[in-house]
Amino acid sequence: MKELMSYMNDHLAGAVAALELLDHLIRKYQGQPLEKFLVDLRDDIEADRDELRNLVGTTRAQGSTVRKIAAWIAEKMARSKFKIAGEAMGELGLVQALETLALGIRGKELLWRALAASNFPATRGVDLAKLEQRAIDQQERVEEKRLAAACEAFR
Numbered sequence: 001m002k003e004l005m006s007y008m009n010d011h012l013a014g015a016v017a018a019l020e021l022l023d024h025l026i027r028k029y030q031g032q033p034l035e036k037f038l039v040d041l042r043d044d045i046e047a048d049r050d051e052l053r054n055l056v057g058t059t060r061a062q063g064s065t066v067r068k069i070a071a072w073i074a075e076k077m078a079r080s081k082f083k084i085a086g087e088a089m090g091e092l093g094l095v096q097a098l099e100t101l102a103l104g105i106r107g108k109e110l111l112w113r114a115l116a117a118s119n120f121p122a123t124r125g126v127d128l129a130k131l132e133q134r135a136i137d138q139q140e141r142v143e144e145k146r147l148a149a150a151c152e153a154f155r
Contacts, residue, residue, distance in 0.1 A: 004120060008056050011111045015049035018104050025097060037145060041101070044138055048108060051131060055115075058122040092153050098146035102139055109135035 022042040029035045112132040115123050 004118070005056070007111070007114075008052060011108065012049065012052055012056065014104050014107060015045060015052065018045050018101060019049070021097060021101065034145070037141070041138065041141065044134065045105075048131065048134065051126070052111075055122050055126065094149045095146060095153050098142055098149055102142045102146060105135055105138045105142060109139065 019042060022038055022045065026035060026038045026042065029038060109132055112128045112135060115126075116128040116132070
């Protein structure tokens with residue numbers, strides 16, 4: 001049980017980092033076509049985070065504050081790297097930010113799959129296949145934007 005709680009808390013921390021990064025990108029692209037995509041993605045990731053938070057809560061385990069703080073710090077460091085590379089459309093920082101989100105979403109897909117395989121009692125009644133598919137859909141949407149950003153950046 002300890003390992004499972006650690007695993008789920010790592011993913012909760014990852015969601016914190018993803019939401020922080022998305023909040024930043026939403027502000028950066030406010031009023032631009034990319035804003036709607038980012039807002040919708042943020043809403044999806046927030047809903048997935050809430051699902052995971054509920055699962056952790058059913059175990060009476062507490063979320064790891066240390067992990068969340070570490071994720072917050074890591075996101076700030078990554079954001080600095082993206083800013084240096086340039087975050088405007090056509091610059092490498094946006095490509096890297098979208099790639100970071102894609103990697104996190106892939107991890108989330110694997111989380112839902114692992115939980116489904118584990119037969120963890122708290123997951124009974126949770127549609128893990130639907131959550132896994134939602135992560136796959138998110139990855140496809142992010143990949144479309146990432147490739148468009150890469151085409152602009154690598155001209």
